[in-house]
Amino acid sequence: MVRNIKLKISYDGTQYHGWQTQLNRATVQETIEQAICVVMKQKVNLTGSGRTDSGVHALGQVANFTADTNIPEEKIKIALNSILPNDIRVIDSVDIPIEFNSRFDAHDKTYMYQIYNDNVWSPFYSRYSYFVPVGLEIDKMVEAAKHLVGTHDFKGFMAAGSDVKTSIRTVYETKLIKENQLIKFYINGNGFLYNMVRIIAGTLIDIGKGTKSINCIEEAIINKDRTLLGQTAPAQGLFLMNVNYNDR
Amino acid sequence: MVRNIKLKISYDGTQYHGWQTQLNRATVQETIEQAICVVMKQKVNLTGSGRTDSGVHALGQVANFTADTNIPEEKIKIALNSILPNDIRVIDSVDIPIEFNSRFDAHDKTYMYQIYNDNVWSPFYSRYSYFVPVGLEIDKMVEAAKHLVGTHDFKGFMAAGSDVKTSIRTVYETKLIKENQLIKFYINGNGFLYNMVRIIAGTLIDIGKGTKSINCIEEAIINKDRTLLGQTAPAQGLFLMNVNYNDR
Numbered sequence: 246m247v248r249n250i251k252l253k254i255s256y257d258g259t260q261y262h263g264w265q266t267q268l269n270r271a272t273v274q275e276t277i278e279q280a281i282c283v284v285m286k287q288k289v290n291l292t293g294s295g296r297t298d299s300g301v302h303a304l305g306q307v308a309n310f311t312a313d314t315n316i317p318e319e320k321i322k323i324a325l326n327s328i329l330p331n332d333i334r335v336i337d338s339v340d341i342p343i344e345f346n347s348r349f350d351a352h353d354k355t356y357m358y359q360i361y362n363d364n365v366w367s368p369f370y371s372r373y374s375y376f377v378p379v380g381l382e383i384d385k386m387v388e389a390a391k392h393l394v395g396t397h398d399f400k401g402f403m404a405a406g407s408d409v410k411t412s413i414r415t416v417y418e419t420k421l422i423k424e425n426q427l428i429k430f431y432i433n434g435n436g437f438l439y440n441m442v443r444i445i446a447g448t449l450i451d452i453g454k455g456t457k458s459i460n461c462i463e464e465a466i467i468n469k470d471r472t473l474l475g476q477t478a479p480a481q482g483l484f485l486m487n488v489n490y491n492d493r
Numbered sequence: 494m495v496r497n498i499k500l501k502i503s504y505d506g507t508q509y510h511g512w513q514t515q516l517n518r519a520t521v522q523e524t525i526e527q528a529i530c531v532v533m534k535q536k537v538n539l540t541g542s543g544r545t546d547s548g549v550h551a552l553g554q555v556a557n558f559t560a561d562t563n564i565p566e567e568k569i570k571i572a573l574n575s576i577l578p579n580d581i582r583v584i585d586s587v588d589i590p591i592e593f594n595s596r597f598d599a600h601d602k603t604y605m606y607q608i609y610n611d612n613v614w615s616p617f618y619s620r621y622s623y624f625v626p627v628g629l630e631i632d633k634m635v636e637a638a639k640h641l642v643g644t645h646d647f648k649g650f651m652a653a654g655s656d657v658k659t660s661i662r663t664v665y666e667t668k669l670i671k672e673n674q675l676i677k678f679y680i681n682g683n684g685f686l687y688n689m690v691r692i693i694a695g696t697l698i699d700i701g702k703g704t705k706s707i708n709c710i711e712e713a714i715i716n717k718d719r720t721l722l723g724q725t726a727p728a729q730g731l732f733l734m735n736v737n738y739n740d741r
Contacts, residue, residue: 257616302617322613329620365570368505369550371579373617 247313249345250321252277252291254306259372259481260332261328264297273297273333277308280328284321285314294347294354294488295436299340300480302373305336305487311348347488353435355486358446360428367426374427374452375403375446375482381453383423386430389452390419392462393432393445400469403438404477412469414439415429415470421449431486450474495561498527498569498591500539501520501585502554507620507729508580510623512554521581525556527621528576532569533562534643542602542736543684550621553584554733557595567599595736601665601683603734606694606726607723615674619722622675623730625696629701634678637700638667640710641680648717650693651686653726660686660717679734691725699714699723 254277262270266278280293289310297303317326321338329335361367361374362381393416402411416434423429430446448465451457457475465473501526510518518670526539537558545551556575564572569586577583609615609622612630641664647661664682671677678694696713699705713721 257619257674278714326613331614332616334613334616336613365574365582366579366585368503369621371505481651 246315247311247340247343249309249311249343249478250318251307251339251341251345251347252322252325252335253307254303254308255336256303256306257332257372258297258300258302261299263299264293264295273303273306274308276329276333277325277335278310280325281310281312282330284391285312287314288406289414291345294351295485297393297485298440298480298483299487301483306485307347307351307488307490309341309342309345324485332391340465341429345490348444351436352489352491353433354488355431355433355435356376356437357484358430358432358442358443359484360430360446360450360484361426362423362424362428368421368429371431372481373484375450375478377428377450377453381428381450383421383453384426385455386449386453387421388420389449389459389462390430390432390445390480392460392466393419397466398469399438399441399466401465401471402441403471404440404444405471409438411461414438414441417455440477443480443483444471444474447478447483448475450478494563495559495591496592497557497559497589498566499555499557499587499589499593499595500570500573500583500587501626502551502556503582503584503679504551504554505546505620506545506550509547510541511549512541514547521554522556522580523549524577525573525583526558528573529558531576532572533560533564535560535562540595542599543733545733546688546728546731549711549731550729551732551733555595555599555724555736555738557589557593559591574689583645593738597645599684600739601681602685602736603679604685605732605734606678606680607730607732608678608692608694608698609614610671610676611674616679618675620729620734623698623726624699625676625701627649627702628685629676629698630703631669631676631701634676634697634701635669635701636712638669638678638680638693640708640714641667645714646717647689647714649688649713649719650689651719652688652692653719655687657686662686662689682690688725691731692722693714694720694730695726696723698726 359374366376396415420431515522541556607622614624644663668679
């Protein structure tokens, strides 16, 4: 029987050239598709909720595929994890109505950008954070992040050459937490443009350092101007935390 | 002026063949000695508080070396970190009396063994923990670990073929903490035999599973018998946390 299977996936992106399959390069999508092929003896096409870049991590990426199989849903997770490398884990595998599409049905996503703010970087966070060894004014960063919330044209917040139909996105919530040396910036929205979260993170860091003003985010929204914002923060600090759907 | 410099070092041991220099293999000691050579233009011999095995990590390894240099003590840390790979960081660099020896002057050390106890391993802990997907009776593990405390002949707690003058060691304290999926076993003592902490960790896991009795540690001390104990738990769960000295 042909079924639609939804997977929740966690991965350390360090060793992968991002999510999406590319010729002659290890990607997360292809690695999982190959594992499914071994388990189910059939080629499948795994649809992710969206791409993640080279070096970006995920705690709760969502993907789905259709396959003709009798393996019980909860056993799919176990079978795939027995084949996948340790830096990719399937956290959950469930049957979902055949019309479900991980990408088009996604309602909102949360990303987290992790900053390591101390005078020496920890070896245990060098794969998982961006090292900022100077003092940051957290209050200013929190204040500036509030200007992101709402439905805006984020044209100024994307990498040059991005090809999208519309650059209007809705940000529902932002949150910035400091836990010892770690500063974690969470952003939840209905979708994100290419490099949008990394540009926001880089800008917030510059605001924390005092090299950009609190108002630069508001101004960049109004003027749709990338040059008003800060650097694009590096990939290894970025985590796709979860993807929410209306139904389940 | 010839000075004796003490370093506190943190490293992710995944990519190294342990602490001690070996022919044609990357080791932590050699990597740091090479960085010192670049900074100070002289060959030095770095003495660590003790070896760590291939794949074992450190949060607070201590080492010292003598060198003829005028670089201020706090600048040595900065200079070395600018050259070292991100998986090795010098946390502290200080001048210490010329007669100080990291190995022979160590008073006590603390190791931590980290277990990931859930049904799916996290990709972010696969380099830093041992995955145990079955239920563990924590109370039994805590109870059993108490029998380690004291001055005992730990002959049964070392890898076969170890060449040591005496297998008598003193364990000052043990502690076992559960934080969500992580179980952290801390052990502090005046010294540890080859594989001793990993044999203890493996035995505690077997006790938690119920395949070894709480008394097996006591019996192995009395009978000096390795076969009464559990497996040697894998290297990647082990962390050298700190090394204490009487003077500073």
